[in-house]
Amino acid sequence: MDSSGQFVVSLDFELHWGRFEKVAGRRADQYYRNTLENIPHILGLFERYGIRATWATVGMLMAENVKEWRTYMPDELPLYTKSKYSAYAWFLSHDFPKEFLFAPQMVEQIIAVPGQELGSHTFSHYYGCEPGQTAQQFRADLQAAKRIAMDKFGLDLTSLVFPRNQLNEFYLPVCAEEGFTCVRSNPKDWFWQDTYRETWAKKAFRTADTLFPIGGRNSYVPDFCPSHPALPLQLPASRFFRPHHPGRGILNHWRLSRIILEMTRAARFGETYHLWWHPHNFGHHPQQNLRDLEAILQHFQFLHESFAMQSRNMRDFVAEAQLEPQRTPRSETSFVISPSPEQPRKLSRANREPTGGSACPPWRGEI
């Protein structure tokens, strides 16, 4: 890979499958209608500005209807200690509008646009760090996700985003065995660690960090040497693209400015900047959110012309990593984190900082 900066975009496409345990059966018809209407506009912007993106999609969403949903259900379902986390239990006890759960036609539209990768957000919006579920149940879920994507779209899913960013490091070998070569990991800041155990402080700091430089530097230089064949590449997220809210006044501008500045720094120093969000985040105030997205993409275009910054989806990284001539074991190094542009620092086993995910998840499953 050359020394140009990289702009990575990943979206968690889930509709209500990603919110069922938070808002249960509460209707939000216009919100989801807007979400579905917005996606072609997002795709249009991506095409106009040459953006390659990974759409980490819930497998259940790829089903046409309930009958097909049942067809692809895995034999082993996740047996969470708290059943509220089970998409199956929720679905069977709620009569939710099906058009906000199943959207294979939207997946067709996404994959028809050049540079768009269909990734996985598991089959059932699976919570990998919640107690009760096992590695075997996780594996069955991944297999179901891969099966429906292959049967319906002829695509092999290789990039994975863990729902609720619950990256369970004990499950990474399972991911690799099921053919996943890249996963999104979390920023290294403390308020992005152990996302299975949310606290008021973490949420507050995460929100504040979208406005002010509270966390550490979130762009990085991926070191592709450590492509250990037994584990997927972990590609850290840099920033969640928080949606516009009319009641927040100047804070909307600060939020956007922070992203612009971070992108600029990444482009200038040849680093990677990974922006992510959910399509449904544009469900409220869609016009303003699309305008904000276009402002970001226009800035990318400027950075592309000025610093040769490149757009990449998650799969692109793996493809380019495979072209790297030299490799060392992943356990030795993971990413080069630069505390200052002048002094790049390579992490070693001795001084390694978390690259995101759960260094010590509460639930290892039965591996």
Ligand SMILES: [Zn+2]
């Ligand atoms: Zn999700």
